[in-house]
Amino acid sequence: MNKLAQKYLRPSQIPTKACHGCGIGMIENWLLQAIDELGFKQEDVIFGTGIGCVGRQTFATWGGDNFGATHGRALAVATGLKIAQPDKKYLIVVGDGDAAAIGTSHLIHAARRNLGVTVICEDNMGYESTGGQFSPTTPAGYVTNSSPYGMAEPSFDPCDVVKAAGATFVAETTATQWHQTVKIVKKALQNDGFSFVHVRFPCNENFGAYALGTRDTLKNLEWIWEHTQGRTVDGKETDFTWETGIKHDASNSRPEFSKILRDMNERVRTKMTEKGSGDGGH
Amino acid sequence: MAIIQTGVSEKLVAPWAEWAERYREGRRLLEAGTYALTEGAIAAGCRVFAGYPITPATDIAEYMSKRLPQVGGYYMQAEDELAGMHMCAGASLGGLKAMTATSGPGYTLMHDAYGWAITNEIPLVVVDAMRVGPISGITGAPGQGEFYVARYCSHGGNIETIVLSPNSVQESFWLTIDAFNLAERFRTVVTILTDQVISDMFEDLFLPRDYAELGGIVVPRRHNLTMPFYPLNSDAIDVPPNIVGKGTGICVSAYTHTEEGYDIEAMEAQWAQTYRLVNKIRHHREEILRYEAVGLEDAEVIAVAYGAASRTVKTGVLEARRRGVKAGFLRLISLWPFADELFERDARYLVCELNYDGQLVREVMRAAPDKRKVHFMGKSGELHTVAEVATALEGVARRGSIPELPYIWTEVR
Amino acid sequence: MAGTETKEAPAKTRTEILISGFGGQGVIRMGQILGLCAINQGHRVTMLKSHGTETRGGYVRAQLVISPEYVDSPVVENADVFVAFSAPAYKRFHELCRGKILYDPEMVEEVRSDVPGRHVEVPATALAKERLGNVLFANMIMLGALTRLAGMDFEAMKRAMLAVIPRFHEENLKALDLGYQLDAVARRA
Ligand SMILES: Cc1ncc(C[n+]2csc(CCOP(=O)(O)OP(=O)(O)O)c2C)c(N)n1
Ligand code: SF4
Numbered sequence: 001m002n003k004l005a006q007k008y009l010r011p012s013q014i015p016t017k018a019c020h021g022c023g024i025g026m027i028e029n030w031l032l033q034a035i036d037e038l039g040f041k042q043e044d045v046i047f048g049t050g051i052g053c054v055g056r057q058t059f060a061t062w063g064g065d066n067f068g069a070t071h072g073r074a075l076a077v078a079t080g081l082k083i084a085q086p087d088k089k090y091l092i093v094v095g096d097g098d099a100a101a102i103g104t105s106h107l108i109h110a111a112r113r114n115l116g117v118t119v120i121c122e123d124n125m126g127y128e129s130t131g132g133q134f135s136p137t138t139p140a141g142y143v144t145n146s147s148p149y150g151m152a153e154p155s156f157d158p159c160d161v162v163k164a165a166g167a168t169f170v171a172e173t174t175a176t177q178w179h180q181t182v183k184i185v186k187k188a189l190q191n192d193g194f195s196f197v198h199v200r201f202p203c204n205e206n207f208g209a210y211a212l213g214t215r216d217t218l219k220n221l222e223w224i225w226e227h228t229q230g231r232t233v234d235g236k237e238t239d240f241t242w243e244t245g246i247k248h249d250a251s252n253s254r255p256e257f258s259k260i261l262r263d264m265n266e267r268v269r270t271k272m273t274e275k276g277s278g279d280g281g282h
Numbered sequence: 283m284a285i286i287q288t289g290v291s292e293k294l295v296a297p298w299a300e301w302a303e304r305y306r307e308g309r310r311l312l313e314a315g316t317y318a319l320t321e322g323a324i325a326a327g328c329r330v331f332a333g334y335p336i337t338p339a340t341d342i343a344e345y346m347s348k349r350l351p352q353v354g355g356y357y358m359q360a361e362d363e364l365a366g367m368h369m370c371a372g373a374s375l376g377g378l379k380a381m382t383a384t385s386g387p388g389y390t391l392m393h394d395a396y397g398w399a400i401t402n403e404i405p406l407v408v409v410d411a412m413r414v415g416p417i418s419g420i421t422g423a424p425g426q427g428e429f430y431v432a433r434y435c436s437h438g439g440n441i442e443t444i445v446l447s448p449n450s451v452q453e454s455f456w457l458t459i460d461a462f463n464l465a466e467r468f469r470t471v472v473t474i475l476t477d478q479v480i481s482d483m484f485e486d487l488f489l490p491r492d493y494a495e496l497g498g499i500v501v502p503r504r505h506n507l508t509m510p511f512y513p514l515n516s517d518a519i520d521v522p523p524n525i526v527g528k529g530t531g532i533c534v535s536a537y538t539h540t541e542e543g544y545d546i547e548a549m550e551a552q553w554a555q556t557y558r559l560v561n562k563i564r565h566h567r568e569e570i571l572r573y574e575a576v577g578l579e580d581a582e583v584i585a586v587a588y589g590a591a592s593r594t595v596k597t598g599v600l601e602a603r604r605r606g607v608k609a610g611f612l613r614l615i616s617l618w619p620f621a622d623e624l625f626e627r628d629a630r631y632l633v634c635e636l637n638y639d640g641q642l643v644r645e646v647m648r649a650a651p652d653k654r655k656v657h658f659m660g661k662s663g664e665l666h667t668v669a670e671v672a673t674a675l676e677g678v679a680r681r682g683s684i685p686e687l688p689y690i691w692t693e694v695r
Numbered sequence: 696m697a698g699t700e701t702k703e704a705p706a707k708t709r710t711e712i713l714i715s716g717f718g719g720q721g722v723i724r725m726g727q728i729l730g731l732c733a734i735n736q737g738h739r740v741t742m743l744k745s746h747g748t749e750t751r752g753g754y755v756r757a758q759l760v761i762s763p764e765y766v767d768s769p770v771v772e773n774a775d776v777f778v779a780f781s782a783p784a785y786k787r788f789h790e791l792c793r794g795k796i797l798y799d800p801e802m803v804e805e806v807r808s809d810v811p812g813r814h815v816e817v818p819a820t821a822l823a824k825e826r827l828g829n830v831l832f833a834n835m836i837m838l839g840a841l842t843r844l845a846g847m848d849f850e851a852m853k854r855a856m857l858a859v860i861p862r863f864h865e866e867n868l869k870a871l872d873l874g875y876q877l878d879a880v881a882r883r884a
C-alpha cells in the first residue's frame with residue numbers, strides 16, 4: 001500500500017477483487033491525491049458508490065463512512081443524506097450504467113437541483129460486471145457481448161446531459177491523464193454544488209477483449225489515449241475523438257440544494273415568529 | 283325474529299387506547315385522513331418527506347410541503363417513487379426520521395429501496411394509500427390489493443416486515459406515531475397500508491395541544507456510534523440505528539454484509555444476516571400485535587376485516603347481532619407479521635376485503651383450525667354495505683354459506 | 696395497551712345527510728361547515744366525499760354521518776336529509792333518502808310527485824344571483840335553510856362557517872341568513 005492508501009483507505013478491504021490491471025484502483029488513488037492536496041480528512045468525506053465493478057471494487061475501501069446504493073440510486077440516496085449531513089463532502093463513484101443508464105433520471109435531477117456532491121463517473125463503456133454488454137456510452141459500432149454485430153444504437157455524452165440539466169462543474173478526462181484528472185477532481189470538490197467528472201478507463205477483461213481484441217492493459221490504455229488525441233500512435237486519424245478537460249465551470253455560482261431548503265426553512269420560521277403564531281404543535 | 287339486545291364487549295389492543303386517555307387537551311377538528319396522518323408524522327418527529335404525487339396520497343405530500351419547513355424539516359419532490367424512497371433512506375441514514383407516501387402504481391416502484399432499507403436496518407415509514415386496481419384502476423375508489431405486496435415488498439426473500447393499517451382519521455394520527463416508534467425500535471421499514479376511503483374521508487379529529495408534550499410516547503432517534511453496526515445472529519430490538527456522517531466508518535450497501543457492513547459472499551454471513559432480519563421481528567411479535575375485537579366470547583361467526591372495509595363490517599356485525607346472530611368482529615390493525623394467534627378459535631370466519639381475488643382470506647385459511655369454515659366476501663372498488671354484511675353473517679351462521687349477493691365474490695380457489 | 700369496555704348494542708342514534716351537485720357548487724364546503732358545527736357541539740362526525748367522473752354522471756357528493764357516539768359505517772345508506780344541487784344528483788340519489796329533500800329548483804326542474812311533503816324547494820341559485828350578485832353563495836343559502844329545517848343552532852353554524860371559509864365573510868353570513876329566513880323553509884321547520 002502506498003502512503004495515500006495508508007492514510008485514507010481501509011487495509012482490510014485492500015486489495016479489491018478487481019481484475020488484474022483494472023483501472024479502477026488507479027483512479028481511486030488519483031482521487032485520494034486530490035483529497036489529500038485539498039487537506040480533507042477521512043471524516044470530511046462520505047464515499048458513495050453504485051452497483052457494478054466500479055461500485056463494488058471501491059465500496060468500503062474508503063476509511064471514512066461509506067454507502068453502496070442499489071443499482072443507479074446512489075444519487076437519490078445522496079440527496080437525502082446531504083439534507084441530513086450538509087457539511088460533508090460527497091464523492092459518488094459510479095459506473096456508466098449506474099450514472100447514465102439506470103440512474104439517468106437521478107443524475108439529471110441532482111444536476112438540476114445543484115446537489116452538493118461530486119460524481120465520478122468511471123466509464124468503462126459498458127456493463128462490465130454483468131459480463132460486458134454495451135451501455136449508452138459504448139461507441140456506436142463497437143462489438144460487445146450484447147452487440148455481436150456492433151452496437152447499433154447511437155451513444156451519448158453524459159457531460160452534455162448534465163450540463164444541459166444545470167450542473168455547475170462538468171469535466172471529462174481519462175485514465176491516461178493523471179495530472180489532469182487530479183486537477184479536475186480538486187476543482188470539482190471545491191464547487192459547493194453539483195460536479196460531474198467523467199473518467200474513461202479500460203476494462204481489459206470485457207471491453208478490451210471483445211471491442212478491442214486485447215486484454216493487455218497498456219494496449220487498452222493506448223487506445224483510449226489515441227482517442228483523446230484524435231491520432232493513433234502511428235499517426236493515423238482515429239474514428240472519433242474525445243475532447244477532454246473542463247467543459248463547464250460555473251462553480252459556486254448558484255446556491256446548493258440543501259442550502260436552498262435550509263434557507264427556505266429559515267424564511268418560513270422567521271415569518272412564523274414575526275406573526276407570533278407560535279403554532280408550537282401544529 | 284327475536285331481537286336480542288345483549289351487551290357486547292369491545293376491545294382495542296393498541297398503544298393509542300391508552301395514549302388517547304393520556305392526552306386530553308387539544309383541538310377538535312373536522313379533517314381528512316391524509317391530514318391526520320401528516321400530523322402524526324410531524325408529531326412523531328418526522329423531518330423529511332420525499333415522494334412523488336399520486337392520488338390519494340397526494341394530499342400527504344402537499345400537507346408535508348407546508349408543515350415540514352415550519353418545524354425545521356425538509357420536503358423533497360422526487361423524480362419518481364424509486365428516488366423518493368431512496369432519498370428517505372439517505373435522510374434517515376443521516377439521522378433524520380423520514381417518510382414517503384404513495385399509492386399502488388408508485389408502491390411497486392419501491393421494491394429496490396425497500397430491500398436496501400430493510401437489509402441495512404434503516405428506520406423509515408412508507409405509506410401506501412390503496413386504490414382499486416390493477417395498475418391505475420380508478421383513482422377515486424378504495425382497494426385492498428397490496429396486502430401481500432406489502433409483506434413481500436422486496437425481492438430475494440429472507441425478510442420480515444411490519445405493516446399497520448388504520449381505519450379512521452383519528453387512528454391515522456396515533457397509528458402513524460406508532461409506526462415511527464416501531465421503525466425506530468426495530469430498525470426497519472414500517473408500512474402503513476391505508477386506503478382511498480380512510481385517506482380522503484373527513485372525520486372528527488383530536489390533536490393534542492403541543493407535540494412537545496408527546497415526549498412520553500414518541501421514541502426519539504438515537505445513534506449507534508460503535509461496532510457492531512449490524513448485530514448479526516441477534517434478535518435484539520431497541521438497538522440504536524446507525525448514522526452516516528459521524529465518521530464512525532460505517533458501511534451500508536446492497537450486499538450481504540458483515541457486522542462492519544462489508545460486502546461478503548459467504549453462506550455463514552448470509553444466514554447470520556437472515557437470522558437478524560427475520561427474528562428481530564418474529565421473536566417480538568407481541569410488541570407488534572394490534573387489533574380490535576367485538577363480541578368474540580360468544581361469537582359463532584367472526585367477521586374479519588381491516589382498513590376502510592372494517593367500518594361498514596363492524597356496523598354489519600352489530601346489525602347481525604340485533605337480528606339474533608351470534609356474530610363477532612375482528613379488525614386487524616397489524617397486518618404483518620400475521621396474527622395467527624387470533625384465529626385459534628374453531629369458529630366460522632367471514633373475511634371481508636376490498637378485492638375480488640382474495641388476499642387476507644388466504645392467511646386466515648392458513649391460520650384457522652378448519653379452512654372450510656373460512657368464508658370470503660370480496661367486493662371491489664366500493665365498501666360492503668351494512669345490509670350485505672349482516673345478510674352474509676346470517677347466511678353463514680344459519681346455513682353455513684353466504685347467500686348470493688350482487689357485486690360480492692365468494693370464491694377463493 | 697388494551698382497553699376493554701362493554702356497551703349496549705346501539706339504537707339508531709345517527710343522522711345521515713347527503714349533499715350532491717356539480718363540482719364548483721361548494722358541496723364539500725357545505726359538508727365541512729355542517730360537520731365542524733356538529734363537532735363543536737360535541738358530536739362525532741364522518742364525511743365521505745366522492746367525485747364521480749364524467750362517465751358516472753359528473754357529480755360531487757358529500758355523505759355525512761353525525762352521532763353522539765363514534766360512527767362506524769361512514770356510508771349513507773338511509774339519508775335523513777338529502778340536499779340536491781343538480782338534476783343528475785337528484786336522479787341518482789333521491790331513493791337513498793327517507794327524510795326531507797332540499798332541492799334547488801333552478802337546477803332540479805323535475806321532482807317526484809308521490810311524496811310532496813318530503814320535498815322543500817330552496818331557490819338558492821336564484822337568490823344568490825339576485826341578492827348577492829354571485830351564484831357562488833348558493834351553497835350558504837342552502838346551508839341556512841338546512842340549519843333552520845333541521846333545528847340546528849344558527850349561531851354555532853355561523854361560527855363554523857367563519858372558521859371554514861377564509862374569505863367573503865360578510866357575503867357568506869348574509870347568504871346563510873337569507874336561507875335561514877326563507878318563508879317556505881320557516882313554515883316547514
Ligand atoms: C436493478 C438492477 N438491474 C440490473 C442489475 C444487474 N447489474 C449489476 S451491475 C450492472 C451494470 C453495471 O454497469 P456499470 O454501472 O457501467 O458498472 P461496471 O460494472 O461497468 O463498472 C447490472 C446491469 C442490478 N444489480 N440491479
Ligand atoms: S471486469 Fe473490467 S471493469 Fe470489472 S474489474 Fe474486471 S477489468 Fe475492471
Ligand SMILES: [Mg+2]
Pocket residue numbers: 052095096097122123124125126127128135
Ligand atoms: Mg460500466
